[in-house]
Amino acid sequence: MEIEYFCRPEDGLRLTDEWLAKRLAFYDEIGLQKEKLHVLDIPDGERAHYSQKTYDIEYDFPFGQQELEGVAYRGDYDLGKHKEHSGKPLEYFDEQTKERFIPHVVEPSAGCDRTILALICEAFDEEDLTKEGGKQDIRTVMRFKPTIAPIKAAILPLLKNKPELVEKAKEVKTLLQPFMNVFYDETAAIGRRYRRQDEIGTPYCIAIDFETMGLEEGKEDLKDTVTIRHRDSMEQERVAISDLLPWLLERIH
Numbered sequence: 158m159e160i161e162y163f164c165r166p167e168d169g170l171r172l173t174d175e176w177l178a179k180r181l182a183f184y185d186e187i188g189l190q191k192e193k194l195h196v197l198d199i200p201d202g203e204r205a206h207y208s209q210k211t212y213d214i215e216y217d218f219p220f221g222q223q224e225l226e227g228v229a230y231r232g233d234y235d236l237g238k239h240k241e242h243s244g245k246p247l248e249y250f251d252e253q254t255k256e257r258f259i260p261h262v263v264e265p266s267a268g269c270d271r272t273i274l275a276l277i278c279e280a281f282d283e284e285d286l287t288k289e290g291g292k293q294d295i296r297t298v299m300r301f302k303p304t305i306a307p308i309k310a311a312i313l314p315l316l317k318n319k320p321e322l323v324e325k326a327k328e329v330k331t332l333l334q335p336f337m338n339v340f341y342d343e344t345a346a347i348g349r350r351y352r353r354q355d356e357i358g359t360p361y362c363i364a365i366d367f368e369t370m371g372l373e374e375g376k377e378d379l380k381d382t383v384t385i386r387h388r389d390s391m392e393q394e395r396v397a398i399s400d401l402l403p404w405l406l407e408r409i410h
Contacts (some may be wrong), residue, residue: 158267163260165250168232170210172263173230177212180226180265184214187272188302189279193217194225207234214267216275225275226267233240233259236273276305280358299358300389303409308359309337310405313350315366317343326365330384355388361405363385368395 164172177196181316185191199211210230215222236259240247248257258273280301286294303309323343332340333339340359342350346362354362364384382395385404396404 158269158272160265161235162263162265164263166261169230169232169261169263173210173212173228176263176265180214180228180267182250184216184225184272186302187276187305189216189275193279195222201214201299205229207231216271218275223266223271224268224269226265228263228265231262231264233261235262245334252350276301280308296352296355298355298388301358301360303360306358306360306409307338308340308357309409310361311340311342311350311354311359312363313341313365314343314349315347315364321370322365322367325369326408329363329365329398329401332398333405336402336406351386351398360388360409362388363401369398 160176162176180190180315181194181196184194192296193216195215197215199213204211208233210227213224214228216227223331227376236247239245247259249260250257271278277299278287280299282300284296284298285314286296288294299306301307303366312330312333314322316322321366326341326343330339330341340354342353344350345353351362351379362385364386366384368376368379369381369383371377379395381399382397383401384393385396
């Protein structure tokens with residue numbers, strides 16, 4: 158993933174530092190811990206021959222510190238070589254200052270595959286939920302930030318043999334699907350379905366239950382609400398279906 162950012166010669170070093178800051182902010186936004194990111198200022202003699210300044214951004218993978226990205230100030234090497242070998246004028250004319258100059262280039266160059274690998278390493282967790290009595294229970298969970306989780310919400314009717322629950326669940330799916338990636342699942346017990354979503358990093362599970370339909374005695378006020386289960390804490394809360402879309406959009410963006 159590369160950017161060729163053209164600039165005035167006198168701005169190159171400053172913009173290289175600005176691009177470094179922007180790229181570090183990007184990694185923070187997608188969920189990589191700042192403490193696991195390291196910036197190497199590559200010294201003279203170790204940079205590429207065309208580079209006047211290079212920063213490497215590295216990440217603490219489980220197998221060691223490895224490069225994610227280089228941010229290099231390439232000077233006028235690129236357009237200068239094109240001009241030399243093509244014989245064509247490649248100067249930029251500045252209408253305001255009436256100057257002509259060969260633009261310089263700042264190039265952030267990141268590895269897409271290794272960034273995805275870093276996100277998977279960052280998100281993966283095995284949580285010990287050993288119960289009283291010593292029965293071992295390990296929960297595998299991918300703690301992706303909601304902004305980058307492949308699936309934002311799972312819609313789960315409590316029981317698949319209750320047509321009214323299934324119908325309402327599919328209505329909720331239809332409500333959300335135009336705005337985000339959602340997953341519908343009606344197979345197996347609800348707890349097992351929660352765990353499936355934990356393993357792929359879905360941040361929110363939406364259960365359609367008897368309270369949603371107003372069928373739970375003494376809880377008629379919960380009609381047209383759903384149970385939202387949070388992936389990371391496993392805590393649950395009730396949200397009205399009418400508020401569900403803005404509730405999710407606020408959190409996944």
